[in-house]
Amino acid sequence: MxxxxxxxxxxxxxxxxxxxxxxxxxxxxxxxxxxxxxxxxxxxxxxxxxxxxxxxxxxxxxxxxxxxxxxxxxxQDSNLLPTAAEPLARVMQWLAVSENEILYGLARARAINKFGRPFHRNSTRVVAIDALKLIDGHLQDREWLATDQLSIADIACYPYVALAHEGDIDISRYPAIQAWIGRIRQQPGYIDMPGMDNTPLI
Amino acid sequence: MxxxxxxxxxxxxxxxxxxxxxxxxxxxxxxxxxxxxxxxxxxxxxxxxxxxxxxxxxxxxxxxxxxxxxxxxxxQDSNLLPTAAEPLARVMQWLAVSENEILYGLARARAINKFGRPFHRNSTRVVAIDALKLIDGHLQDREWLATDQLSIADIACYPYVALAHEGDIDISRYPAIQAWIGRIRQQPGYIDMPGMDNTPLI
CATH class of the missing domain: 3.40.30.10 (Glutaredoxin)
Known part of the structure; x- marks a missing residue:
């Protein structure tokens, strides 16, 4: 490949x-x-x-x-993407969030700072905060976004959340998100990308 | 339900x-x-x-x-969402387009006109035209977006394309899109929504 x-x-x-x-x-x-x-x-x-x-x-x-x-x-026939109707739908919900609030909020806030992209800072920030509130609220009583185990929903939502600080968005007010980031980092095979050593964690 | x-x-x-x-x-x-x-x-x-x-x-x-x-x-165990790796990936590609270029371009251009939403008209229009070019190019030698039959990729991309005129976006320059709209409308069980009787077709 x-x-x-x-x-x-x-x-x-x-x-x-x-x-x-x-x-x-x-x-x-x-x-x-x-x-x-x-x-x-x-x-x-x-x-x-x-x-x-x-x-x-x-x-x-x-x-x-x-x-x-x-x-x-x-x-690979991996259960990181379930096949049954309900768990598949749960994964799809968060893939949709990764393509919407996360991409147009968190990723754009970072792209303004890091790549000089011409997005509107304030409206981008509003969407980014919406994304964090949504995810943090959802994780109050859950370990993973979609089901009771890690899935590609977590993998798709994780990067721009864990890089939020590069867009001047502070995740330290969202402890459920910080704990979720910690869980992802403990998964077998986990690798980082540049910038993630500065993610503020609990 | x-x-x-x-x-x-x-x-x-x-x-x-x-x-x-x-x-x-x-x-x-x-x-x-x-x-x-x-x-x-x-x-x-x-x-x-x-x-x-x-x-x-x-x-x-x-x-x-x-x-x-x-x-x-x-x-419903419907083949409108295939299960095998390649056709599933093809569907996912166009679901992603439906959540990105189509939502942030075509749907927003319509929402400005129809619901008075405060989006930026020019930048929305640029994204909308990108969406139409992408879809029209792809449909030059294909009947359906994802595979050789109708799928939820077509169902997800269709509405805001067929309502583009409500956002003052003209699809008459995209004959492959117009033909695709015609094919969708001939599917068993097809229903319209308000505004679609004005879609400009060939």
Whole structure:
């Protein structure tokens, strides 16, 4: 397998984290967004959205992080993506949150600071705080987001929550989130990405 | 089953459309967003995101349209959501597009006009056009978005594309999209929502 990847991308890290937990090997192909490497003719053939991550597996090309996470779980028959109706729906709920409040709030707040992206700071911040309140409230009496065990819902929501401080968003007011981050970091195969050594934990 | 629903919501219509295609009965509970009915204590117990649709099925409460679509397909063992790794990944790719470019582009452009929402018109429009180009390009040599048959990827992407005109976005420059809309409308069980009789088709 080949992963078109950027080290500082939380979306790419989701795939790297799942691969590490599943014990999957792959070749990393670094793509520099700021050098326009996702906008070449060649790359647009792989992903017309001009985004990373992209996974290439034996001729199959799959873009979008939640699609890649789902693909790898089904290919490996992993219970990190359940198959029954209710637990699958619970995972999908939080994948939707990862693509909405987390991406348009937490990830954008970080992208303003880290990559100079031209998003509106205040409205981004409002969405980011909404995301944290939602997740913290949900985790008050739960260990994991979707079911009673780790799933790709946790893997998809985790990176930009654990990098919130890079967007000047403080998670120290959300102890249930901090405890959840701690649990994820204790999972077998867990790997970090840059910036995560500064996540404020309890 | 109970569906907490708003007639003019494209996200709610996705669930109504799938139920119609699967022949499922349910009770509709109308929720008025503008009257704050999604922000009552009682409703927030159902969905802390204060959004519709919400499905209640025999005590289970499921929020978010892509979660509800997935739940109903698995519950009914419908091939509108495939189970194998590759076709599942293809569906997930377009569910992600439905939650990103389509929601933050096409749906927001409509929400500015129709509900007076305070989104930025120009940047919303740019995302909406990106969505249309992506979908139209993909459909150049395909009948359906994800696989060689209709799936919930089509059901999730369809509403705000077919309502683009309500956000002053013209789809008549995208004939592959127009043909795809025509195919969806010919599916057994298909139902419309308000505004769709004005979709410009070939």
């Amino acid at each position: 080949k992963l078109y990847d950027m080290e500082l991308s939380g979306n790419c890290y989701k795939v790297r984290l799942l691969c590490a937990m599943l014990g999957l090997d792959y070749e990393r192909i670094p793509i520099s967004l700021k050098d326009g490497e996702a906008e070449t003719e060649e790359f647009l053939q792989l992903n017309p959205r001009a985004q990373i991550p992209v996974l290439e597996d034996d001729g199959l090309v799959i873009w979008d992080s939640i699609a890649i996470l789902s693909y790898l779980c089904r290919k | 109970k569906l907490y629903d708003m007639e003019l919501s494209g996200n709610c219509y996705k669930v109504r459309l799938l139920c119609a295609m699967l022949g499922l009965d349910y009770e509709r509970i109308p929720i008025s967003l503008k009257d704050g009915e999604a922000e009552t204590e009682e409703f927030l117990q159902l969905n802390p995101r204060a959004q519709i649709p919400v499905l209640e099925d025999d005590g289970l409460v499921i929020w978010d349209s892509i979660a509800i679509l997935s739940y109903l397909c698995r519950k």
